[in-house]
Amino acid sequence: MLLTITYTGRNTTDLGYLLYKNPYRPQAFELSYGKAYVFYPEISDERTTAALLLDIDPVGLARGRAGSSGGGLFDYVNDRPYVSSSFMSTAISRVFGTAMTGRADSRQALSDSALDLTAAVTMLPCRGEREKLDRVFEPLGYEVRYETFVSDGNFPGWGDSPYVNLTVSGKVRLRDLLKHLYVLIPVFDRQKHYWVGGDEVEKLLRMGENWLPGHPEKAYITGRYLKRRRTLVNMAFERLTAANAADGEVLAGEGLTDDVLTDGAPEGEALAGEMLSDGAPSADVLAGEMPSGGAPVAESPVTEAPDAADRAGRKPNLNARRLDGVVAALKSCGAKRVIDIGCGEGHLLSLLVKERQFTEIVGADVSHAALERASGKLKLEHAGDSMRERVRLIQGSLTYKDARFAGYDAACVVEVVEHLDLPRLAAFERVLFEFAKPPVVILTTPNREYNARYERLYDGDLRHSDHRFEWTRAEFRDWAARTADRFGYAARFSEIGETDETYGAPTQMGVFTQCE
């Protein structure tokens, strides 16, 4: 909520001329979400500090602006009024807009020179990646210091708060300092109070034209600034690359790793997805029991795109190999009409659609949101009649008997069972093998033994926060054999992914075939 800029040297009150703000005249500015004040806590020849203080209306944030139809985006209990966030960036451009252009009618020479400037950003939310503070600001010529805080002094168990008081000092032009802050504050905060649209790319390129293309962390900065919206990030990258190619530099694809782009969050849902789901339910409603952040909900409920752990070190995407394995198994069993139970966002479906062998393809998932994403991925809305007859999506659950699951040549259950509580497995077995009873069932699940190979997983950790269990190879085969036996199937097993001598492959697959 507070940003100070200190100029040290001689005649430092000239800072007022550069900022176009009289040090002796505190001022207020109306902004859409509240007010901003500019005043000077220090005024002297050798050291002058300007302060930009935000006065965000907390109730207005929660209830929405007067006259607007929609409700607010934030909970009443929220850090937004108190932190330095995209609100601060907006205030910087609004209040110091002229200074950012570098125009200083009466002190142009001073404005064009690098000065001893220190910026102090109070309460900068910096979720989990403090080491990035140095890596982002140091290449720009700053000395970086920051102070951290525990979350609540009375409850040390709750750990550190996400906030730092950040100080960066260096010899820079004022306009550059302002632009750095403008871009980088939201990079660390990761929440924007406005919709991230195409014009954000323009803004980023404009504010970053002098420094971003050569910045070693540009992928990180771009990704985070654009809230990891892949299309926008790609747009920005192409433009950045083009600019550099002219200078003879090669940048192609550099740094465009999954690490930046797919944090498990759904694409294209910048504001709606993250901010609204962050408006966590109050104590009254759910007493904290619903997943408040995006974690399990935002994530594809059943088939997490690339495993968190997979991303840590695997080369070819395990998910892709797994799906290829399933498609191959489906093709070899001769199935024509197939159902993917727990289809999630439709990763497998989009592969099946390409295969002419499959004349009817149904995706079922318990999550309505996932089905909508699958529908988008498969472009079902605009598909013609024959495509829509061939591919259908239905909402259904693994623990409810469902006549719509019946009548297919084969059912796939890919990376799904581990999302069920173990005691609910009994219902699932009957729903699938007793009531739907397809001639072939193809089921994959993680091989727990292989977790030893993942560096980021500690003893006993599961691969995904929503996994309720993971099976060793023996456990899976035991369950599969018992289930097959009980319902009149025969089970065969195979492994998917790189096989380790001791631990086997990361994914195990069972193919159940109904006995005659």
Added chain:
Amino acid sequence: MRIEIPEIAVVALIGASGSGKSTFARRYFKPTEVLSSDFFRALISDDENNQQATPQAFETLYYVAGKRLERGLLTVIDATNVQKEARGAVLRLAKEQNCQAAAIVLDMPERLCRERNGNRPDRNFDGYVITRQTEQLRRSIKHLHKEGFRYVYVLKSEEEAADVEIVRAPLWNNKKAETGPFDIIGDVHGCYDELCVLLQKLGYAVDKDRCAAAPPEGRKAVFLGDLCDRGPHNIETLRLVMGMVQSGAAYCVAGNHDVKLLKKLRGGQTQLTHGLDKTVEQMSAQSEVFVAEVIAFLDHLISHYVLDGGRLVVAHAGLKEKYQGRGSGRVRDFCLYGDTTGETDEYGLPVRLPWANEYRGKATVVYGHTPTPEVEAVNNTFCIDTGCVFGGKLTAFRYPERETVQAEAAREYYPPVRPFHDKSAANDDVLNIDDVLGERYLTTRLRRSVKINAENSAAALEVMSRFAADPHWLIYLPPTMSPCETSKLPDYLEYPTEAFDYYKTRGVGQVVCEQKHMGSRAVIVLCRDADAAARRFKMNDGSLGIIYTRTGRRFFDGAETENALLARLRAALAGSGFWSDFHTDWVCMDTELMPWSAKARRLLEEQYAPAGRSGGLGLAAAVDAIGKASAALGGGVRAAQAGAGQGVDQGIDLSALLERYQARASALDLYTEAYRRYCWDVRSVDDYRIAPFHILATEGKTWSGENHMWHMETVLRYIIGSDPVFMKTDHLLVDLSDANSAARGVEWWERLTAAGGEGMVVKPRDFIAMRGAELLQPAVKCRGREYLRIIYGPEYMLDGNLERLKKRSLSRKSHLALSEFALGMESLERFARGEPLYRVHECVFGVLALESEPVDPRL
């Protein structure tokens, strides 16, 4: 003419164009009962004479007719129907819908038809059309019976058509007016000794030697068929049952053995297998008169009865909902043999599909036919053939008491063909998606119908499937609770006056104010032993109970804490004699579990503490900076030295700004204090607190009939005291008609909230309070000022924010609270009465679905 047709039937009007069918239909049937081809042609083409639209018009007409008949409504098809092919469609519909077809023929003089058509300018038929239709009609009349119309009436003149009385005859199986009580008796198979013992147990006066029995006053026996074969005393059994049926003391439906016996007695070709030989042998010694009586008796047995206003159906092999109260060969076969596939099993017996597993009908179905060791109750159906003749028991099912009375077989009279199958994993416990998904209307005792929107069901399906505990445990979800109306006092958002007024203006005399604990709602289901868990909750893994949240999730991630807390509760209940005093081996109760931080840890870490931390530090930094700036300008004097700025804004007063930021900073401190009150570290189970406040249900009973003082006292007597984990709930009875009493209530609330308490819940003294037919809120909450900081934000009382916050609407929340309460009570009621899982689950699911309605979460 008197035209008698069954109450559920397809009636085809048959007559040439212009024969007066529509006029006839208008006169004798309800407009909605008549589906006319003209109307449907118009409906789909805007022109009732558009012959090109005829195929689609009939398609639509038969679709609508099918829906009507599914619902048991008489339907009249107003079309010429003069061609056999057209009538074929009517007959197929009747067959499909298991009802009978009737034909009313308007065989009018051709001249009359021509005349009438001539008067209609929109009809320009060639003359030969009428002639041809009339010819077709006349050729058809004598074949109508053979075609399959069970009732055929022919009207030959206008006068005749004008003088008709339509009589709608109830079907033979319709005994809805008979309300019982009944004693329904399973397959006797000649076990006469056991039958007599059973009837005596049921209080019947039995004269065993004379084969006669008379029921106790008001009761009636119902025999489920299969009276004979295999057993020792077939003649006596027949005599007794025939006598009772004749005297009106009993009903009897046909069983497959009865039908086979009839066939044999009539001289038909039947194999003397499955014990028929025994009956035939005994019959051969009987007089011809008796044999004739038996034949008449068996011939008149009908397939099933619908009794007690449609709430009870009896049939030998059971009956699915679609067939109940219908009459057709298909229905009869189902009643006699069950849902067979034509296949036989390894014992050579027909394979029967488990129709009861899919049964979702409202009527209770009692049936026999399939011997099982014990009475099998699945989805409101009861199979009471307990295999007496195979050495099992003869069972009677008392209705409406739903009790069974049994007589043990003296011995095995006939070796079982296949072992009584043990259906321990009855399908009944797998829920069906159709029980929860889509738009639904749930009927509850407290509110007639609760509507669940499809999108809410969709949302709930995900939560229920992915996060909720096993549905067998979830017999109740607590309703949301509305706050009281917004206070008119300047410094308060909520105040007791409005809570009291809500009830006072609705005629409630006394309310119970209960301290609102600030923890998390927890529902506890606890069994006394593993037997109870297995019997009532189908838990065979040794688990003895559950603690779950208001969305049906297990409260604790690990079983360890849950088990420890449940064990302590079990000890407290055992110690206080709860199990024996309440004649139960399980209990469901509503509680608040503390500390809040136990469940809301993530919320605290990610939202509450960060807001407090950033606000505290951020505002302190701001206060510091403003103070320095103020000092730099010389004590806050607004300096107006000329400078470089081209100030568009007026200068501001820093000392006023300082004051404001200081106020904001101290609001943040109070906020942090407020949430900290509800947090403490949990190092062991001893650190939890559980405050039970409703005893919801025990075996066979819900406790919503007892008032809230009873609940408070019962909790105090049976749970509180022996174990510090269990905490009492302070409460106060307020008499709303007494101003002093109400003032004491206000004072009590002020004291409670000044100390940082969350506030109170005001409940009408009666658990379920009504004003006339209107269900009143079961409770409203009134929250304290300090507590509200963590709901409406640290600064909710500054800067005129309160005025803005007072603009809130409670109507949606209150509406939901009532619907959810009605569903919650309903699910408990259904569970306590032993209704099937899906019936309980649909209510629980409904509450969860309603909870996904977007409502201001601060309320």
